[in-house]
Amino acid sequence: MSPIPLRRLPGFLSVLIRSGALALVAGAAVAVVAGSGSLAARASTPAQIPVTSYRSASCGCCKGWVQHMRANGFAVRDVVVADLPAIKQRLGVPTRLSSCHTAEVEGFALEGHVPAADVKRLLHSRPAVAGIAVPGMPLGSPGMESAYGKEPFTVLAFTRTGAISSFSRHPQ
Amino acid sequence: MTTPMRRRQVLGLGFAALGTAMAAPALWRRLPRFDALAEPTGAATLASHGGVADLELVAQSSAGTLPGGPREVLTYNGRSPGPLLEVKAGDEVRLRLRNRLDQPTNLHFHGLHIPPTGTGDNVFLTVPPGGTTDYAFRLAKDHPAGLFYVHPHQHGLSADQVFGGLGGALVVRGDLDRIPEVAAARESVLVLKDYASTSGEEAAMGVGRMLGREGPLLTVNGTINPELPVASGGLLRLRLLNASNARIYRLALEGHPLVLIATDGRAIGTPEPLEELLLAPGERADVLVQGNQSPGTYRLLTLPYRRSGHMGIADADQVPQTLATLRYAGTVAPLPLPTTLIPVPVLPEPERTRRFVLGHAMEMGGMGGMKYAMGGMGGGGTGMGGMGMGFQINGQAFEPDRIDTRVRLGSTEDWLLVNDDVMDHPFHLHVNPFQVISRAGRPESQRRWKDTVLVRAGEEVRIRVAFRDFPGRTVYHCHNLDHEDLGLMGVLQIDGQAS
Known part of the structure; x- marks a missing residue:
């Protein structure tokens, strides 16, 4: 589990509190707040932010992304669905940004092998977008680690109206 | 050598x-x-x-x-x-x-x-x-x-x-070219190939090596939208080769059926008119086009096709794209289509059936193919002992020193190709052609020789192959060549003596 950078603490804490509430509502078996610790202590043992991930049964790489998210402090519900395109449509993922799996976190859509660090930045900065995407399946992205190589990729933000902008580049 | x-x-x-x-x-x-x-x-x-x-x-x-x-x-x-x-x-x-x-x-x-x-x-x-x-x-x-x-x-x-x-x-x-109606046709070899843009930015939009790289520039014989002349009454023999890395063409010619006469370099039994022709990388098809419509121009199109679900679909891929333009020029006495071509024999009953499951997954164990795949790729280690993410047949990535399938020269086998993936895989076997027996359990309507067959995502295709004339070691693989390079290939050993 990677520690949360301290400089992002205040904003992230508000996210923690909101997500903690969500987790409790959802009845997730998650220790949201560890005892009576100070704010700093709570940040060092972050609550697990709930993520719902949708994938098809046969895909060989979606599980790798789920593991990456879990290892980075997210509580991922891994859901196998028959009609993935319907979910992408509901969440407003533009067709040309499609990847193999789609997820939801706090009202944002996550499409494909988005790095957990980008998801944290998204939840911290909360831009006016529908979600962020890594189209396709770039080699070397989270869940796609490979000895065959590493492809550079761009995380793209998209809005409900289909506007697309660059969110981050890997490598930077 | x-x-x-x-x-x-x-x-x-x-x-x-x-x-x-x-x-x-x-x-x-x-x-x-x-x-x-x-x-x-x-x-x-x-x-x-x-x-x-x-x-x-x-x-x-x-x-x-x-x-x-x-x-x-x-x-x-x-x-x-x-x-x-x-x-x-x-x-x-x-x-x-x-x-x-x-x-x-x-x-x-x-x-x-x-x-x-x-x-x-x-x-x-x-x-x-x-x-x-x-x-x-x-x-x-x-x-x-x-x-x-x-x-x-x-x-x-x-x-x-x-x-x-x-x-x-x-x-x-050879033989097919000597059939009079075929010999009378005007012949045009069309090599279909897509190229990257100058910036190559399409890869950053997800059409990378896992999906198989496609470029936005569609060419025929290296030219964008060349003209194909046909005489009124004439017959045009289009000889189509998909020489692209990963792009699958769904071909249609405005106003004209494509009359199929050969698949993958081998004649079929009787001509078969098609409204559309799907051509995966490595596949070839010969079609006849009759110049029997109103003189004018007609577009040879590639229609939208999804080879990887919703992934890697550029906006341009969601509308028909023009590959070439048929243009009427001159008039000749009407040339007929051939009625029969070259019979495709029935292969002997198979001695056994093998199953090949195609897909992508994390490879955790072994060092299969590592030293070869690393060459020129500048890949980094995964720290997990195997290749990490890649493509596999029956759970194994390509390893040139490992024989995956050993067959006897002179034998006939059925191979069940199971695509357990979210992407299409065109399967190619070297040296010996095969016949497709069934797709998704449904028997094929016409016997044809093939050496590459498109196995769509989630589909099962049964092929029958007779191993003839040549012993030795060769391979079978996905002809989306990025997939081949990322492990989707196996080694076939054909045991026996050349006669």
Whole structure:
């Protein structure tokens, strides 16, 4: 589990509190707040932010992304669905940004092998977008680690109206 | 047989080429800046004479000339696609490959029924940078007449080299060409190939190596939207080769059915009119077009097709795109279609059935293929002991030193190809053609010879193959060449004695 950078603490804490509430509502078996610790202590043992991930049964790489998210402090519900395109449509993922799996976190859509660090930045900065995407399946992205190589990729933000902008580049 | 030549200064645009161009001042003046550095372009067609084909292909990097296309294109004899190679059944073929690339390469004679060993269709040969290899084999007198495909098959680099521009058509003349209606048709070989844009930014939109790289520039014989002349009343024989790395073409010609007469370099029994023709990488098809519509122009289109679910779909791929334009010119007495072609025999009942499951997954154990795949790829370790993410057949990534399937020369087998993936996989077997028996449990309507079959995501295809004439080691693989380079290939050993 990677520690949360301290400089992002205040904003992230508000996210923690909101997500903690969500987790409790959802009845997730998650220790949201560890005892009576100070704010700093709570940040060092972050609550697990709930993520719902949708994938098809046969895909060989979606599980790798789920593991990456879990290892980075997210509580991922891994859901196998028959009609993935319907979910992408509901969440407003533009067709040309499609990847193999789609997820939801706090009202944002996550499409494909988005790095957990980008998801944290998204939840911290909360831009006016529908979600962020890594189209396709770039080699070397989270869940796609490979000895065959590493492809550079761009995380793209998209809005409900289909506007697309660059969110981050890997490598930077 | 791989004899290194004197080592050249291998640069993207070689100094040797500069010298040649400067020796021809007229040429030098006429050409734009980039072309001035390129080798002069070789002949468009290289043909055999008197039963012998003495051919030479020089693989090199040349300046790209496609508007909006890559600055550098990999070429044979300065051409992408390479020159058309034209030989006859029964010919002695000697093909010298000179490698002026900065990386190893080799050749695969896709679809030819020739030995997989020695100087034949031996994909285990490697020609180092600066090296030269002579391929030499004899085509049988009864070798099917058809359209075949010559392209690099250097594992780990195949996709880079084919997507970069290497590959060309090989025509074998023979039986099918002697059918009078076919002989009367005007023939046009169409090599379908897509190229990256100058920036190559499409890869950042997800069409990378896992999906298989596609470029936005669609070309026919290296040209964007060429004209195909046809006379009113005339017959046009389009000989289509998908020489793209990963793109699948869903072809349709406005106002005209495509009358199929051959698949993968081998005639079918009777002509079959089609409204659409799906052509995966490595596949070929011969179709006849009758010039029996109102004179005018008609577009040869590729229609939207999803080969990887919703992934990697560019906006341009969601509408029909024009590949070429049929243009009526002149009039001739109406030419008829043939009624029968060449019977496709029923293969013997299979001695056994094997199952091949195709997919992508994390490979956790073993070092399969690592040392080969790493070559030229600059890959980093995964820290997990295996290849990490890649493609597999029956859970294993390609390993050249491991025999995956051992068959007996003279035997017939059914292979059940199971695509357990979210992407399409065109499956190609070297040396021996096969027949598709069923798709998703439904029997095929017509018997056809194939050497590459599209197995769509989630689909099962049963093929029947007779291993004939040539013992030795060869391969089967996905012809989305990025998938092949990322592990989707197996080694086949054919045991027996050549008769």
